[in-house]
Amino acid sequence: MNTILWSCQALLALLFGYSGFCKSIYSERVLVEKKGQTGVAGLPGAFIRFIGISEMLGAVGIILPWLLGVAAVLTPLTAICFAVIMVFAARIHYRLHEPKNVVTNLIALVISIFIAYFRLAELS
Numbered sequence: 747m748n749t750i751l752w753s754c755q756a757l758l759a760l761l762f763g764y765s766g767f768c769k770s771i772y773s774e775r776v777l778v779e780k781k782g783q784t785g786v787a788g789l790p791g792a793f794i795r796f797i798g799i800s801e802m803l804g805a806v807g808i809i810l811p812w813l814l815g816v817a818a819v820l821t822p823l824t825a826i827c828f829a830v831i832m833v834f835a836a837r838i839h840y841r842l843h844e845p846k847n848v849v850t851n852l853i854a855l856v857i858s859i860f861i862a863y864f865r866l867a868e869l870s
Contacts, residue, residue: 751864754857755808755821758828761854763805769798784847785838804828812865819869825862829855 768781774794777783786794807824811817832855839847 747864751861754861755812755825758825758854758857758861759805759809762801762808762828766798766801766803766805769794770802771798782847784842784844785835808861818865822862822865822869825858825865829858829862832858 765783768777768783769786772781774786774789774791777794778787786797789797804824804827807820808828809821811820811824832851836848836851836855839851
């Protein structure tokens, strides 16, 4: 089970790390037209950067605390935050009529809940 959890954590770290990196360096136009991140359309640039930095911090938070055994509760907490983000992201992509993105969001949601549940269980 531990290997599956670590694999899921790595997957989310890559997903959110890449997404956050893109939001941190690219303009809204590039994100929407070339990177397929249509959910940021119409958002102020500073807010897009904030989201990007938050996602990159989350990518660190899903791995590092558990790996180091320091403040390990931050790993399931990060997974819970990712799950909340995915609920809102799925709603946005649903309204934009983007079923592939909705499915991706729901898969990330399920993986996030899976990590949160089992990592919290290990802490108790």
